[in-house]
Amino acid sequence: MIAKHFDRDPETNEVLWFAAPPIQIAHTPAPKHSLTYLHFLATKRKQESEDADSMDVDGESSTHGKRKRTPVPPTVTETLAAVLKDMSKT
Numbered sequence: 001m002i003a004k005h006f007d008r009d010p011e012t013n014e015v016l017w018f019a020a021p022p023i024q025i026a027h028t029p030a031p032k033h034s035l036t037y038l039h040f041l042a043t044k045r046k047q048e049s050e051d052a053d054s055m056d057v058d059g060e061s062s063t064h065g066k067r068k069r070t071p072v073p074p075t076v077t078e079t080l081a082a083v084l085k086d087m088s089k090t
Contacts, residue, residue: 003015025067038079039075042072042075042077043075045072046072046075049069049071049072052069
């Protein structure tokens with residue numbers, strides 16, 4: 001009963017089967033996060049990097065033996081706000 005749902009060889013009427021999956025398959029899209037969540041993550045990472053940079057003891061960095069952190073670029077929201085502010089001045 002189930003075999004009727006599968007393709008068959010027109011000459012022998014046998015069910016067609018293959019040893020490997022098809023090469024071109026539909027991939028499921030990657031999960032997408034909301035802009036609110038992405039903004040939250042960006043500001044959280046930026047705050048963590050600022051906190052790590054500000055924790056010095058006697059003028060020495062607290063990240064002794066660790067790789068130095070690179071500055072976090074501004075988020076898209078912060079960049080857009082700056083651009084809109086500059087545009088409103090002119």
